Amino acid sequence: EAQVTQNPRYLITVTGKKLTVTCSQNMNHEYMSWYRQDPGLGLRQIYYSMNVEVTDKGDVPEGYKVSRKEKRNFPLILESPSPNQTSLYFCASSLSFSGSIEQYFGPGTRLTVT
Amino acid sequence: AQKVTQAQTEISVVEKEDVTLDCVYETRDTTYYLFWYKQPPSGELVFLIRRNSFDEQNEISGRYSWNFQKSTSSFNFTITASQVVDSAVYFCALSEPIQGAQKLVFGQGTRLTINP
Numbered sequence: 558e559a560q561v562t563q564n565p566r567y568l569i570t571v572t573g574k575k576l577t578v579t580c581s582q583n584m585n586h587e588y589m590s591w592y593r594q595d596p597g598l599g600l601r602q603i604y605y606s607m608n609v610e611v612t613d614k615g616d617v618p619e620g621y622k623v624s625r626k627e628k629r630n631f632p633l634i635l636e637s638p639s640p641n642q643t644s645l646y647f648c649a650s651s652l653s654f655s656g657s658i659e660q661y662f663g664p665g666t667r668l669t670v671t
Numbered sequence: 672a673q674k675v676t677q678a679q680t681e682i683s684v685v686e687k688e689d690v691t692l693d694c695v696y697e698t699r700d701t702t703y704y705l706f707w708y709k710q711p712p713s714g715e716l717v718f719l720i721r722r723n724s725f726d727e728q729n730e731i732s733g734r735y736s737w738n739f740q741k742s743t744s745s746f747n748f749t750i751t752a753s754q755v756v757d758s759a760v761y762f763c764a765l766s767e768p769i770q771g772a773q774k775l776v777f778g779q780g781t782r783l784t785i786n787p
Contacts, residue, residue: 588773590774590775592775592777597680597779598779599675599677599762599777599778599779599780600762600764600775600777601777602774602775605774615774616774645714647716649775651773658773659706659718659721660718660775661718662708662715662716662718663715664714664715665714665715665716667714
């Protein structure tokens with residue numbers, strides 16, 4: 558089944574404790590992206606990747622890191638999480654980075670930083 | 672910069688009523704794409720429709736229909752004969768080209784509640 562998977566789905570952590578949210582797609586998609594969803598703000602892009610070893614910042618990259626060492630994986634790293642990073646996170650992928658192609662979203666990861 | 676506005680934060684209707692979700696966008700690009708996504712209570716994002724800027728034909732899919740009007744920069748979504756299962760948060764999004772890639776710019780979302 559074609560899908561985007563994220564782990565963990567739920568995470569409660571404390572300020573400053575490094576964490577990684579994994580994202581994996583099995584569709585051989587070139588383009589992958591991370592978004593965060595906050596009430597009243599919709600979804601905002603954090604980072605994106607057009608292919609292996611090619612990543613770039615989105616609208617809200619501060620406090621986040623990403624890597625794209627393999628085509629299928631695009632982990633999101635929070636080196637020192639803070640409470641303002643409490644949010645719902647979505648990973649997405651699409652066949653290419655063309656605007657005409659819809660993005661497929663993972664199930665979401667709900668992160669709480671205390 | 673591109674912007675998507677969904678002015679209706681929450682809508683509540685009784686089952687079988689028709690309901691329209693508004694979406695207004697801003698862009699300087701002549702070629703762009705608009706999307707609608709549904710987020711049911713389970714939380715995942717479900718793709719509903721994509722429309723490119725050159726195609727202003729209205730689209731109908733079952734009880735769902737979309738009205739795209741470039742003159743008013745709107746891409747509204749209508750659910751006819753609403754059902755409880757239509758309860759969800761609906762997002763309108765605009766594809767913005769950024770350095771050769773695409774970024775989805777989302778509206779704030781409209782929470783739709785269908786009451787039995």
